[in-house]
Amino acid sequence: DGGITQSPKYLFRKEGQNVTLSCEQNLNHDAMYWYRQDPGQGLRLIYYSHIVNDFQKGDIAEGYSVSREKKESFPLTVTSAQKNPTAFYLCASGTLAKNIQYFGAGTRLSVL
Amino acid sequence: AQSVTQLGSHVSVSEGALVLLRCNYSSSVPPYLFWYVQYPNQGLQLLLKYTSAATLVKGINGFEAEFKKSETSFHLTKPSAHMSDAAEYFCAVSEPAGGSYIPTFGRGTSLIVHP
Numbered sequence: 001d002g003g004i005t006q007s008p009k010y011l012f013r014k015e016g017q018n019v020t021l022s023c024e025q026n027l028n029h030d031a032m033y034w035y036r037q038d039p040g041q042g043l044r045l046i047y048y049s050h051i052v053n054d055f056q057k058g059d060i061a062e063g064y065s066v067s068r069e070k071k072e073s074f075p076l077t078v079t080s081a082q083k084n085p086t087a088f089y090l091c092a093s094g095t096l097a098k099n100i101q102y103f104g105a106g107t108r109l110s111v112l
Numbered sequence: 113a114q115s116v117t118q119l120g121s122h123v124s125v126s127e128g129a130l131v132l133l134r135c136n137y138s139s140s141v142p143p144y145l146f147w148y149v150q151y152p153n154q155g156l157q158l159l160l161k162y163t164s165a166a167t168l169v170k171g172i173n174g175f176e177a178e179f180k181k182s183e184t185s186f187h188l189t190k191p192s193a194h195m196s197d198a199a200e201y202f203c204a205v206s207e208p209a210g211g212s213y214i215p216t217f218g219r220g221t222s223l224i225v226h227p
Binding site: 004006035040041042043045048058090092096099100101102103104105106108 | 121144146148153154155156157158161163202206213214215217218219220
């Protein structure tokens with residue numbers, strides 16, 4: 001089945017720790033996106049990438065980092081600099097021509 | 113700059129009643145407009161999309177939305193609510209930015225359906 005796979009589904013971070021959220025797609029999409037979702041705040045864009053080896057900051061990139069070494073993969077690292085990381089993280093992919101985003105099932109990150 | 117306002121963080125309807133979820137947008141160019149649905153602990157799924165063709169757009173699960181340029185609105189409707197429609201609904205707008213389209217999402221409206 002084609003789709004977007006996010007893992008893990010639940011993740012816990014200790015103080016001062018970096019954690020990495022995985023996002024893989026087999027839809028052959030050029031574009032990939034990371035969003036953070038907090039209750040009542042909708043989706044806020046963290047980073048996006050439209051081509052391999054290139055990515056751009058979104059509205060709330062501070063405390064996060066990404067890489068795009070392969071078309072299929074766009075992992076997000078939540079660094080220790082992100083002081084309030086507890087949220088639901090959504091990865092999406094899409095084609096620029098159709099301008100529709102397809103979302104993964106999300107990763108819920110909590111702080112221990 | 114683009115923005116989206118969804119009126120009402122919660123909308124409550126009875127099963128079988130009309131569903132109306134409101135969305136107003138701001139865009140400096142002709143926009144693309146979207147409605148997505150999110151069920152608990154899941155990702156978002158596209159309901160429908162407006163791209164300057166017909167102003168009345170039909171989507172999945174019996175939902176439709178009408179683009180009204182004069183009112184800068186893109187409200188989502190369904191004639192008869194079903195219990196399975198209970199979910200979070202997001203309106204989104206996108207416009208070209210250097211050749212790419214980056215959507216902006218509203219804060220979401222939670223639809224509650226009473227039996």
